[in-house]
Every structure is written in structure tokens, then in C-alpha cells.
Amino acid sequence: MKPSRFQYVRPASIPEAVVALQRQNSKVLAGGQSLTPLLSMRLAAPEVLVDINGLSELAGIELRGSELWIGAIARHQEVLTHPLVGTHVPLIQQALTYVAHPVIRNRGTSVGSIAHADPAGELTAVAALLGARIHVVGPHGVRDILANDFFVGPLESSLTHGELVTGVSFPVLDSSWGSSCVEVARRHGDYALAGVCALVQIVEGRLTAASIAIFSVAGTPVVIDVLDVCTENEKLNLKVQSLIDPDTDIHATADYRRQLVKTLVAQALTEARSNAESRTS
Amino acid sequence: MNPEELFLVELTVNGNPLSARVPARRLLSDFLRHDLRLTGTHVGCEHGVCGACTILLDGKPVRGCLIFAVSVSGSNVTTVEGLVNNDGSLGVVQRAFHESHGLQCGFCTPGFITTIHAFLKENPHPTEEEAREAIAGNLCRCTGYQNIIKSVLRAAELIDSGVRDDH
Numbered sequence A: 001m002k003p004s005r006f007q008y009v010r011p012a013s014i015p016e017a018v019v020a021l022q023r024q025n026s027k028v029l030a031g032g033q034s035l036t037p038l039l040s041m042r043l044a045a046p047e048v049l050v051d052i053n054g055l056s057e058l059a060g061i062e063l064r065g066s067e068l069w070i071g072a073i074a075r076h077q078e079v080l081t082h083p084l085v086g087t088h089v090p091l092i093q094q095a096l097t098y099v100a101h102p103v104i105r106n107r108g109t110s111v112g113s114i115a116h117a118d119p120a121g122e123l124t125a126v127a128a129l130l131g132a133r134i135h136v137v138g139p140h141g142v143r144d145i146l147a148n149d150f151f152v153g154p155l156e157s158s159l160t161h162g163e164l165v166t167g168v169s170f171p172v173l174d175s176s177w178g179s180s181c182v183e184v185a186r187r188h189g190d191y192a193l194a195g196v197c198a199l200v201q202i203v204e205g206r207l208t209a210a211s212i213a214i215f216s217v218a219g220t221p222v223v224i225d226v227l228d229v230c231t232e233n234e235k236l237n238l239k240v241q242s243l244i245d246p247d248t249d250i251h252a253t254a255d256y257r258r259q260l261v262k263t264l265v266a267q268a269l270t271e272a273r274s275n276a277e278s279r280t281s
Numbered sequence B: 001m002n003p004e005e006l007f008l009v010e011l012t013v014n015g016n017p018l019s020a021r022v023p024a025r026r027l028l029s030d031f032l033r034h035d036l037r038l039t040g041t042h043v044g045c046e047h048g049v050c051g052a053c054t055i056l057l058d059g060k061p062v063r064g065c066l067i068f069a070v071s072v073s074g075s076n077v078t079t080v081e082g083l084v085n086n087d088g089s090l091g092v093v094q095r096a097f098h099e100s101h102g103l104q105c106g107f108c109t110p111g112f113i114t115t116i117h118a119f120l121k122e123n124p125h126p127t128e129e130e131a132r133e134a135i136a137g138n139l140c141r142c143t144g145y146q147n148i149i150k151s152v153l154r155a156a157e158l159i160d161s162g163v164r165d166d167h
């Protein structure tokens, strides 16, 4: 099927974009890799599309103080290969290798993926786990939203009508931190049946922080502090299972997802620890 | 209903400047097929999963069905038609598909050719595993994947042996 009619606006500046977004039933068009299928299947029919691809202020990746800023039109592929990302927030790249296929990554944006708030999205989990800040501009000026307040439900964020995400900042992780992302999908490049991002800190040989974000098992990523239980697999699994409530769908049963989570959590934590060790050495 | 607003979309397609006035909702894949009459680019699923519509946008492979033509006006596009040599003979990836029986009905082939063309520019000496990975985002209903992987490796071999390829 083909998209229904919409008015197309290609603003020349961020303020122009915000003005255009005040029109009724408007939507931002970033990479279009999630939005265009929704339009073609007529699951969405916005009246106005505001194309931000020409806004050079939203391009690029920069170190800003103790944070790594990713602009709203930086493509997944650029983020995946950017040296600043690999050095300062390797988890983003660990997760991106699971996001779709290279051809989709050439056009889709990492920030768009977060704005889309897909509960199966790898970057949604990364943003939640790291406590990323989402930079927003709207009719009443600029504001920052913490990832935990941003993801409200499946495909639902706390953005209000007429707001634009200009970029997302991630805290830089020095070499005492290690991270990993693991998932199981039906086919390579598909959305995960279940997946886990893990983050640990090792100081002088001692584990001082350990947390995980589980995705594809709830409407928003489930972030859990596991420092107290992460050396005892039984306790770890009990804690994790009590905090998730996966659904059964055509791809997998809830029980199977629980089973995957058990295995993936242990695997993600092991990998994060060896990542921390390899970063310090 | 008011007539739909039209936008002038100008592209350089396979080296030729081409343009047409189209509604904003025209997908790039449809722009190429319907407005520019370049029907080499195929449309299968129209929601990004099959890869048949893959074209090169400023040299990089993207899904034609997931981009609005108006959004990329001014860009350079290469389609499967643009990967033939200037004298009309088959380009190197096309030739490899021909020699290795990399196609059956041919419906998926344009998307494979463009994807593999771009992949081999980045990785001219792929292993079989890498070749498999490179085509993981494209579907073939005739399930001829074995021969498609052979075609990737054959194309790499042909490039190495200095076979003519104008692109």
C-alpha cells in the first residue's frame, strides 16, 4: 500500500521546524526507517511531515564535557563506526550491531530510534541503562528529559505534540566500566525476542557497580540494579524474573522469553566483566 | 479535495540528470519506476524487509521503499541499470550472477546486485562467512542463496583478475 496524503515541510532551521511542528497532527521525519513502513501500511496518517534531514545543526557526534552528544540526524552507520563512540560509550556500538541490517543502518538514525521508543529497540535499552539525556526543543523553549522519564510505554514517549528531539547525550564511561549487549532474534537483523544490555564497574579488582536493561519483555526497557545478586546465579535469576512480565505472541511464548532472559542476563554480565578487564589492561 | 501539491524532484540517476514533479508521498522506488520509467528496481514488500528495492544513494545502499523521493532531491542515485558497463556489457556483479546461476526468477536480483556491489567496494576479499552476512538483509523466494553466495565470491574473483567494470 501507499502512504496517504500529507503536507511536506522541509525547514531551514530548528526554529522553523518547531513552528511547522505546531500544526495539527504533525510528525517528524528523520531516517524514515520506522515511520515510512507505518505510513505505507496506513497504520499512521499524519497530516504534516516535518523533514529534519536538511538541518545541519542536528548532524554529528561530539564530546561535550563528560558526555557524548549524538545529533538527531546522525545515521546508525555513522554512530557504529565513529571512534569517539567506540572509545567513550562502547555499549552503543555493541548494541548497534544488532540493529537491523547495514542497508537500514545507512539511513536510520540512532536518535530517531530512541524517539520512536520501541520496546524492542536496542538503543532504547542503552539509553535507559546509561541514564541518557534526551534534548528537546518545543514551543516553550528547550528542555532535557532523562531516559527513565522519557520511555512511557510501547512506542510512547513523554514528548508532547510539537516537540523535536535535537540530540541525545550519553555519560562517558571511563575504562573502569565494561558493557555488553546480547540478544536472540528469529532471524539475523530482526527485532529481538529478548535481549539484555549489561554495565559493570570494576575498581581495583572489585566489582563496584552492576546493572542490566532487558528489552523486548515489557512496554519499556526494564532496568535492574544487580550488584547485590550478580555473583549468585540463582538469586540473580529470581530477582530478574520477579521484575519482568513478558508477553506471548506469534514469535515466542512468555515462558520461552523468560528462559532466554535467564541465559542472556548471565551471558551479558560475563561479557561486560571481560569487557571491563580488557578496557583497563 | 484540493489537488495534491507537487514537488520538483531532481536526481542524477546513473549519471543522467532526471527530474519530475511528484507528490511528497511518492516513494523513491516508485519515483524511479513510475515517474522515471526505470523498472529495474523491484518492489516486493514495500516495508523494508525484502531488499528488492535496494538502490545506491550517493554510493551507499538504502531501501528505495523507505525514502520519499522529495526528501533526497539533489542526490546521486545508482540503480541496477546503472551497473552495466558503458559499452552495454554486464557489470562485474551482474556477470558473476550470470555465471554462477545466482538467479532463478530474478525478482530479488536487482536488490542483491546493488547491495553486493557496495559491499565489495568496502570489502573486496570477503570470506564465505562475510559474503553470507552481506546478503543477510535480502530475501530470495526462489531460495537460491547458495548460488548467490557463490556469486559474491565469484564477483570478488573477477574483480581481482582485472575484469572490466566501469563502476
Ligand SMILES: Cc1cc2nc3c(=O)[nH]c(=O)nc-3n(C[C@H](O)[C@H](O)[C@H](O)COP(=O)(O)OP(=O)(O)OC[C@H]3O[C@@H](n4cnc5c(N)ncnc54)[C@H](O)[C@@H]3O)c2cc1C
Pocket: A027, A028, A029, A030, A031, A032, A033, A034, A035, A036, A072, A098, A099, A100, A101, A104, A107, A108, A109, A110, A111, A112, A113, A114, A115, A116, A118, A120, A121, A122, A123, A163, A164, A165, A166, A189, A190, A191, A192, B047, B048, B049
Ligand atoms: C527491516 C527493518 C528492521 C529493523 N530492525 C531493527 C532492530 O532490530 N532494532 C531496532 O532498534 N530498530 C530496527 N529497525 C528500525 C530502525 O532502527 C530505525 O531506523 C529507527 O527505529 C528509527 O529511526 P529513523 O531515523 O528511521 O526514524 P523515523 O522512522 O524517521 O521516525 C520514527 C519515529 O520517531 C519520530 N522521530 C524520529 N526522530 C525524531 C526527532 N528527532 N524528534 C522527535 N521525533 C522523532 C518520528 O516522528 C517517528 O514517529 C528496523 C527497521 C527496518 C525497516
Ligand code: FES
Pocket: B042, B043, B044, B045, B046, B047, B048, B049, B050, B051, B052, B053, B054, B063, B064, B065, B066
Ligand atoms: S520493497 Fe523495499 S524492502 Fe521490500
Ligand code: FES
Pocket: B102, B103, B104, B105, B106, B107, B108, B109, B139, B140, B141, B142, B143, B144
Ligand atoms: S531469484 Fe526469484 S526471488 Fe530470488
